[in-house]
Amino acid sequence: MLRGHRVSRGMTQEDLAAASGLSVRAIRNLEIGRTRQPHPQSARLLAGALGLTDQACADLLRAARQGGRQPRPTAPAPRVSAEVPRGRCELPADVPDLVGRAEVSDQLVRALTERVPASVARLAVVTGGPGSGRTALVVRVAHRLRRQFPDGQLHVDLRGLPAGPQRAAALLGRLLRSLGAVNPPESVDERAALLRAELSVRRVLVVLDDVDGEADVRPLLTGSSTSALLVAARRPLVTLKAAATVKLGPLSERAAVHLLASVVGDSRAAAEPAATVAVARACWRLPLALRIAGSWLVARPYRRMSDLATLLRDERTRLDHLSVGDLSLRASVLAHLSGLDATERAALRSVARIGGVHFGLCDLVGLPAAGDGVERLLLANLLTPTPDGRYRMESYVRACVGDRDTPLVPVAAVR
Ligand SMILES: Nc1ncnc2c1ncn2[C@@H]1O[C@H](COP(=O)(O)OP(=O)(O)OP(=O)(O)O)[C@@H](O)[C@H]1O
Numbered sequence: 001m002l003r004g005h006r007v008s009r010g011m012t013q014e015d016l017a018a019a020s021g022l023s024v025r026a027i028r029n030l031e032i033g034r035t036r037q038p039h040p041q042s043a044r045l046l047a048g049a050l051g052l053t054d055q056a057c058a059d060l061l062r063a064a065r066q067g068g069r070q071p072r073p074t075a076p077a078p079r080v081s082a083e084v085p086r087g088r089c090e091l092p093a094d095v096p097d098l099v100g101r102a103e104v105s106d107q108l109v110r111a112l113t114e115r116v117p118a119s120v121a122r123l124a125v126v127t128g129g130p131g132s133g134r135t136a137l138v139v140r141v142a143h144r145l146r147r148q149f150p151d152g153q154l155h156v157d158l159r160g161l162p163a164g165p166q167r168a169a170a171l172l173g174r175l176l177r178s179l180g181a182v183n184p185p186e187s188v189d190e191r192a193a194l195l196r197a198e199l200s201v202r203r204v205l206v207v208l209d210d211v212d213g214e215a216d217v218r219p220l221l222t223g224s225s226t227s228a229l230l231v232a233a234r235r236p237l238v239t240l241k242a243a244a245t246v247k248l249g250p251l252s253e254r255a256a257v258h259l260l261a262s263v264v265g266d267s268r269a270a271a272e273p274a275a276t277v278a279v280a281r282a283c284w285r286l287p288l289a290l291r292i293a294g295s296w297l298v299a300r301p302y303r304r305m306s307d308l309a310t311l312l313r314d315e316r317t318r319l320d321h322l323s324v325g326d327l328s329l330r331a332s333v334l335a336h337l338s339g340l341d342a343t344e345r346a347a348l349r350s351v352a353r354i355g356g357v358h359f360g361l362c363d364l365v366g367l368p369a370a371g372d373g374v375e376r377l378l379l380a381n382l383l384t385p386t387p388d389g390r391y392r393m394e395s396y397v398r399a400c401v402g403d404r405d406t407p408l409v410p411v412a413a414v415r
């Protein structure tokens, strides 16, 4: 009832706290039912701060006396049903054999559960290049956090949503429906406000996969720390204040070998240790490439690890072999490239044309990648800086950039 009155007046918990003289925490505890019988004086302060009519005020005071069990609220009913089953879990399956990410996984769990001021949104971001394992990591962390966010763990893959202006409305509508809204409001602003109001009084974990930029996330940032947002993004969300931003690179060689062994079986990997290391290196120690290469071998019990190493030896054809079932490194890279703007695409093409994996700024003089272009490609996780002050573009990225006249394929065509 308290929440209904507050939301219908467009007040945040902080506004109500300031107007009533109660603490934000006291108000939050009342709204989520943790405190069921406030002191009558507190209830009177709240009624005054909300400017309730006599009847609504009497109802609120009676509800406060009776522990919130009675009677029906007279405020407009919140548009999200209160009867939604608690703990709706939309998370995809956990990756049981996740390797090499224990430290960052702990860091993200800590970031989303540590004590923060009640009015600060909890946000953590995982970024990295194509196939670096962003999805697997956020899913793992989300599973670890299920108990801390018992009112639901929602999951949206933004690759499946339309690009352009309808995207925000589609995302907000999707999340509101997951929280039980039957008829989400039409306007994007109203949807965002209603979603934030709901997330502010529940303990929900929202996982967004394949986010393009800040615009996808900003409307969801609440003025409350009860819920949390865990995001896998193609680039860091630099203008948002995140409790943690984790950037995924290649696995260590040891973890890469471990991942291969867990896919093909320990005995097969142990039988040919040198070939296993060669395959791990040929796969750039990239989780997606390793998973695909391992699966190739699993599907061919009569082939040896050294056959796979030979198959992947030639860098010019390697990418063609890294596709199995619904996993394809090329498709992942193209999806990643499809999020670039025109300037970044031009910069990427000019770098790809230089030839060779390493390059320095002097190689770029007069090219679109000079200056800001390189910075933007670094942020988009398509280049890596090297210790000698130069840059690296991996051959799997270069191979997908194609010729100067080939358009980079839009994401819809990749899927
Ligand atoms: N640390 C890891 N240990 C074991 N397997 C992993 C690890 N990281 C990712 N994988 C596996 O590698 C594959 C690709 O990972 P994932 O989909 O998480 O990458 P991504 O960065 O999200 O890729 P995309 O660019 O396509 O979004 C999946 O099959 C996943 O299970």
Ligand SMILES: [Mg+2]
Pocket (backbone or CB within 6 Å): 134, 135, 136, 209, 210, 232
């Ligand atoms: Mg992903």
